Amino acid sequence: MKKFFLLLLCFACIVLFPLESLGATLTDHNKLIEKLNQLKKNEQVLIVTTSHSKARSGTLTFYQKEKGKWKKVFSEINVIVGKNGLGKRKERDGKTPIGIYPLGTAFGSGKKPSGVKIPYRQTTKYDYWIDDPSSKDYNKWIHYRGNPYKRWKSFERLNHPLYKYAIVIRYNENPIVKGKGSAVFLHIWSRPSGYTLGCVAMSEQNLLKIMKKLDPKKNPVIVINEKRKLLDTF
Known part of the structure; x- marks a missing residue:
């Protein structure tokens, strides 16, 4: 018994x-x-979650609204985030911002990949994203042929290898708050076990897959948070 x-x-x-x-x-x-369903104007949503606020890696899930119903477009994609996790508050804090943000233009050092529908800009050695909080150009893409060291205290070169392909995450816009953080992108990772300085990164293959699926007519946005707090983001 x-x-x-x-x-x-x-x-x-x-x-x-x-x-x-x-x-x-x-x-x-x-x-x-x-x-x-509360996102009335957005029919494509990228959801990035991590296991906790200090985690450097997580997953990205792509949802798209089709005939009134939300469906996953791909299986989960592995990503890396800021070296200090999530919760960006200021420039150079090494964190990826939490929240919901529109996706901006795609860019890269090569020609526009076939099948990409969202706006795309090819970068050159004269393209910079300014992360100098004291500059009027802060958190802006500037094309400049002069000596960048004489114009800004800090900047990012947009023809960097990790930006072979990238997509702007429209963080800290309308208005731009100086010192709140800048140059937040979806871009290619250096390695799966690495981290970023505040962006969201993944393999080149996965980034291209996402880039080609995004449709500006569907007003794509990205949602970022810890998994346990995801529903509080909306």
Whole structure:
């Protein structure tokens, strides 16, 4: 009798707990869909989540609204984020911003890839993104043929190898607050175990896949937060 009870208990652990977990997962998914439905003007959403606020890696899920229903476009994509995790507050804090942001232009050192529908700009050695809070050009893309060291205290060169392909995350705009953070992009990672200085990075293959799927008519946005706090972002 005792053996029978132990076997029954083991069976319950194997069968019932996974079902309970599945139920919780379905509930979370339904709540997420409810939140996505609040985005009346956006029909493409990239969702980036990490396990906790200081994690340097996470996942990206691409949702698209088709015939009134939200569907996953791809399986989850592995990404890396800021070296100090999420929660950007100021320039050079090494964090990726939390929140919902429109996606801006795509750019890269090569010609516009075939199939890309969103605006695309090819970069040169004269293209910079300014992260000098004391400059009137702060958090702007500037094309400049002069000596950048004489014009700005700090800047990023947009023909950098990690920006072979990239997409602007429109963080700290309208208005631009000096010192709040700048130059936040989706771009190519240096390695899967690395980190960024505040951007979201992934493999070149995955970034191109996303870039080609984005449609400006669907007003794509990106949502970034810890997984357990995701629903609070909306």
